[in-house]
Amino acid sequence: MIETTIPRGTPLPRIRPWLGIAAAASFVVASAMALFWAPTDAVQGDVYRILYVHVPLAWLAYLAFVVVFLASVAWLWTKRPFFDAVAVASAEIGVLFTGLFLVAGSIWAKPTWGVWWTWEPRLVTTAIMFVMYVGYLLLRGLSTDFSRRATRAAVFGIVAVIDVPIVHLSVLWANSLHQLPTVLRIAGSPALDTPMLVTLMASLGAYTLVYAYFMSARVSLELARQGRLWTRT
Amino acid sequence: MIDRIALVAARELRAERRQPDGVVAAVTFIAVLVLLESLVVGPQIARDADVASALFWLALAFATILATMRSFDRELEDDALEGLVALPGGRDALFGGKVLSLAVVLVLVAAIGGLLSLVLLDLAVALPLHLLVVVLLGVVALPPIVVVDVVLALRLRARAALVPILALPVLVPQLVAATRGTSAALTGDALGALSWAGLLFAFAVVYTVVGLTIVPAAIE
Numbered sequence: 085m086i087e088t089t090i091p092r093g094t095p096l097p098r099i100r101p102w103l104g105i106a107a108a109a110s111f112v113v114a115s116a117m118a119l120f121w122a123p124t125d126a127v128q129g130d131v132y133r134i135l136y137v138h139v140p141l142a143w144l145a146y147l148a149f150v151v152v153f154l155a156s157v158a159w160l161w162t163k164r165p166f167f168d169a170v171a172v173a174s175a176e177i178g179v180l181f182t183g184l185f186l187v188a189g190s191i192w193a194k195p196t197w198g199v200w201w202t203w204e205p206r207l208v209t210t211a212i213m214f215v216m217y218v219g220y221l222l223l224r225g226l227s228t229d230f231s232r233r234a235t236r237a238a239v240f241g242i243v244a245v246i247d248v249p250i251v252h253l254s255v256l257w258a259n260s261l262h263q264l265p266t267v268l269r270i271a272g273s274p275a276l277d278t279p280m281l282v283t284l285m286a287s288l289g290a291y292t293l294v295y296a297y298f299m300s301a302r303v304s305l306e307l308a309r310q311g312r313l314w315t316r317t
Numbered sequence: 318m319i320d321r322i323a324l325v326a327a328r329e330l331r332a333e334r335r336q337p338d339g340v341v342a343a344v345t346f347i348a349v350l351v352l353l354e355s356l357v358v359g360p361q362i363a364r365d366a367d368v369a370s371a372l373f374w375l376a377l378a379f380a381t382i383l384a385t386m387r388s389f390d391r392e393l394e395d396d397a398l399e400g401l402v403a404l405p406g407g408r409d410a411l412f413g414g415k416v417l418s419l420a421v422v423l424v425l426v427a428a429i430g431g432l433l434s435l436v437l438l439d440l441a442v443a444l445p446l447h448l449l450v451v452v453l454l455g456v457v458a459l460p461p462i463v464v465v466d467v468v469l470a471l472r473l474r475a476r477a478a479l480v481p482i483l484a485l486p487v488l489v490p491q492l493v494a495a496t497r498g499t500s501a502a503l504t505g506d507a508l509g510a511l512s513w514a515g516l517l518f519a520f521a522v523v524y525t526v527v528g529l530t531i532v533p534a535a536i537e
Contacts, residue, residue, distance in 0.1 A: 160534050209489075216486040223483060226473045236469045239535040243465060243487060243527060 100300045107297040110290035114283070122283040134192045136283060140291035141185035145210070147295065148178025149217065153245035156238035165310050166303075168234040171241055173302035175220050177295060182214045216244045230310070318413075321406050325414020326421070332391060333422055339387035340422055343380035347430035350376040351437055364438050370499035373434050374455065374492050380426055381459045382480055385419055385467045393472070408533035412464060416525060419460040427456050443505030451502050451510055454517040455495035461524035462487050468535055491520050 118136035125132035155171035158164070189207065190200050201207065220240055227233030276284065333339060354372050355363045362368055392398040401407050431452060434440065442448055466483040470476045498513030 160531065212486045212489055215482075219479075219482045219486065222479060223469060223473075226470075226475055226479060235535055239465065239531050240469055240483060242531055243462070243524075246487075246523070246527070 100297065100304070103293065103297045103300055107290070107293035110286070110293050114286040114290035117283045117286050122280050123277060125280075128196060131192065131195050134188055136287040138185065138188040138192055139284060140287045141181050141188055142210075143288055144291055144295050145178055145182040145185050145213070147292070148174045148181060149213070149245055151299075152178065152217075152220075152241045156241035159234055159238045160242075163231075165230075165234070166307065168238070169303050169306035169310065170299075171234075171237065172221075172224060172306055173299050175217055175224075175237075175241070176302060177298050179214065179217050179221065181295070182210065182217065186210060186214060213244075220244060318406060318409060321404075321410035322413035322417060325401070325410045326417040329388060329414060329418035330421060333388075333418070336391070339384040340426060342387065343384045343422075343426045344429050346380050346383060347373075347376045347426065348433050351430070351434050355438065360438075364440060366440070366500045366503040367496070369434060369438050369440055370496045370503065373430065373499065374495045377423070377427055377430065377456070378459060378463075378485065378488055378492060379481070380430070381419065381423060381463045382467075382484060384422055384426070385415070385460065385463045386477070386480060388415060388419065389467050389471060402536055408536045409529060411536060412468070412528055412532045415464045416460045416528065419464065420457050423456045423459065424453065427452055440503060442503055444502045444507055444510060447507055447510040447514075448499065448502035451495065451498035451514045451517070454514050454521065455491070455498070458491045458495070458517045458521040458524070459488065461521065461528045462491070465524075465528050465532055465535075468532055491517065494520065 114136070118133055122133065122136070124130055151174040152171050155167045155174060158167040159171060186207075189210075193202065194200050220237060223240055224233055224237045227236055350372060354368075358368070363372075389398075392401070398411075401411055404410070435442065463480075463484050466480050466487070469483065470479045473479060494513045494516045498510050498517065501507075501509035501513060
């Protein structure tokens with residue numbers, strides 16, 4: 085039997101309602117800024133406003149899978165079930181955000197490129213990242229023993245995260261149709277108007293709070309599940 | 318460590334020689350795919366360097382999965398895995414030995430499958446030496462990931478479906494590099510072939526190191 089190391093007196097349940105309120109409020113503010121305050125783009129018109137959804141979703145997709153990687157390393161290192169709970173929570177939320185990221189990108193691509201989907205390196209690699217983490221969840225679902233499931237998933241989580249930088253760099257490596265980075269550029273300052281940049285940062289903050297809220301709820305649920313598992317064993 | 322890896326690899330190759338069902342299944346699989354390709358898309362499209370290269374590497378990726386699963390099935394049938402893992406350094410040696418022996422087996426499979434493709438599709442090779450380098454490095458780049466995924470799916474139900482789902486997305490960079498490199502060698506682009514070969518070498522090194530570092534933890 086595995087020794088349970090679920091943190092006692094975890095602050096998650098206490099901060100979660102406040103986190104939820106902060107996430108909802110910042111989401112409303114960021115959405116209002118994106119729709120009404122940010123100026124219309126000179127080239128793309130109002131279509132570009134989906135950027136305030138698309139970019140934060142991309143950020144969260146990457147963030148979620150990096151968290152999976154870190155939690156997987158921590159599980160293999162310490163064997164504390166808390167880290168496995170973090171890994172599965174982040175993977176599920178990452179799959180959700182990557183799916184929404186692909187859908188938002190597709191909605192933006194139709195009026196901009198004239199197609200819903202194109203075999204552009206970053207799109208394809210993001211879709212592959214999505215499939216990879218669906219495989220991660222499938223691997224978890226097919227394993228029954230807790231310790232083996234956590235270890236197998238952790239190993240796959242570490243291997244799979246190698247794909248994440250390839251996704252980001254593919255736009256630089258390949259002669260790509262996708263727009264080049266406008267904020268994190270190798271040379272020069274962000275190629276965005278100040279109100280646009282402020283709105284984008286507000287959106288990034290709001291979506292990150294939403295991710296943090298989802299994480300706190302899902303990790304609590306997973307810890308409760310693990311608690312029931314230990315009670316049974 | 319290298320001695321133990323060589324020992325496991327030699328044991329694997331001996332088992333494969335006595336019971337070569339993994340190699341036979343892999344070669345037959347590639348031959349069937351090459352024949353089907355010509356029938357399905359027509360000989361003109363099938364002879365295109367990009368199409369022929371892509372199909373060859375996709376077939377080889379599936380053949381790698383088949384050969385690796387067969388190799389681990391043999392261990393499970395004989396209850397040999399537990400004994401091997403119990404030895405000092407057995408887990409590292411198991412991973413390293415499997416990767417090494419599979420690379421040797423795949424060289425054979427790739428040679429037969431490649432010759433079949435060249436003959437059946439009547440392909441002209443502009444740069445034979447470059448093609449040889451790309452194929453050798455491509456073959457070395459495939460097994461580390463596949464061995465990792467077969468180990469992760471060991472003794473799970475629906476393993477036959479799970480392994481390709483886990484392995485193929487991670488193999489995409491290797492498959493793209495191998496396909497582009499092969500196509501470049503077929504069409505006479507020496508610089509392109511060598512660049513992609515270099516990338517394949519990098520992938521082989523990275524995934525072998527990652528595998529040796531974390532796979533022992535996954536072998537129970």
